[in-house]
Amino acid sequence: MMRELPPFLQDLLDRGVDPLADAAARDWLLAHPECLPAFATLRADLAALGEMAPTAAVPTRVRRLRRSVPLGAFALALVALGLCAQWRTSAADRDAPSPLPRPDFAAPALVRAVRTSTSVAGTHGAFASVSSVGRATLLRREEFTTAAAPTRAVPWCVASVVREEVTQ
């Protein structure tokens, strides 16, 4: 079990850094839950070693407490990872598309008349321009023209694209 912990995790422990305080270590542990017991045991043992006093001087009650330390640490690690996972899930939920909030509706009677239309042209291949009314005060116009040399497939083909943006 101990061999399953990656070197970087063990390096953290060697340097006295708590892996639960390291984001990369947390991510790795979340991705490898089967290693959690080993990790918890090792972490607890290291913590106990750091504080270990001569065994003979330790009362029985304290020794029992120390035996329970790995279990407590394991439980704490699980809680911490659970909270972390929940935080990540809620963050993902915030980023995911969802229905927009419902707005405040006004009375439908304010809308007096509506007419919609849809049409498709293409059968005759024609779309003629007709005049319209407008009062442009600013006109931005971009235009380019391409002309293909006559070939057997396309004897004549002139394409001109004009983009106009009219603002008031």
Add this chain to the structure above:
Amino acid sequence: MTRVRRVRVASTVLFCCLGAAATRAVAQAAPVPGDERSVRVYDLGKRGPQPTGPELVIRTPDDENAPSPATPGLAAMARLVRAFVQPPLRKDEQVQTLGERWLVLLGRAEQHAWLARFVAAAAATTQPIVGVHAEVFAAPEVLFQRDIAVSLQRDAGKLRDVTVLDEGEGTSKFLAALRGRTDVQRIVEQRLAARMLQEAELRTVGQTAYVRDFEVQVANGTVIADPVIDTVVDGFSLQAVAMPLDSGATGLALDLSVADLTRPIPTFTTNLGVGADITIQLPHVRRTGLEAAMELRPEQHAVLVLPALAGKRYFAIVTAAVAAAPDASSGRK
């Protein structure tokens, strides 16, 4: 009966018929006994400057001799009158456009008085300037139905083509969330300004020339095929006409249209019997439009949803508010 007498009798009958017809024609313009309605024609004058640009209207060569539709501004004025004339129109009363500058009202005396005041106000140069702010969005239809339409359905009913939103926390959150969506494209955001009862227009169009046909001429044994070039117009168009209402709100007539050209334009290659093959282009254009009349307060937003177009949904959020006080010194815009 002599021939002269027969002619006199025939003439008398003919004049009687003409007289009856004339009497009926006069009766159409004056109240008929028992009917409080009458017909009058109102001249709105020249509606804005001369035409300047292409319109998002699909016309085929067969339509070239067809009568032109009503001028957009005039149609919007007629829509405003239909929506807000007082007293409201009954089923047997009508407002129609005539030509490029006239409105015809079949209605009661009170309605004629209202329309006379409306026409006088439209001709006045002291109307306040109204600002119309429009944001136009486009979203895939699936996304629109999943995330937007459900929020705009009042009482879980059917989505309306036009929905007016009140000012409030819910509306603020809705707008903020909509504007923050990266998967909803905001294609236009523009503020228009025009005097009350005059048309404001926003247009973002593309014009694409294409080879519609070939004209074949035979001269001295030589076949000459001249290409016939036509133009496809697509893009987005919005026209708005506003009027002040007694309630303090703004009456708003809106015309929105979106035309989408399938690219690349499909081609068709054929042979004239002599010479090389010729290729013509067959553009496919889908157009969807919405016309509406509504009452809108400055703090309210109107959401206008166009019919779905090729798997995409266009919708606009419009507000209107008086932007400037009347300026008597300025001329008509």
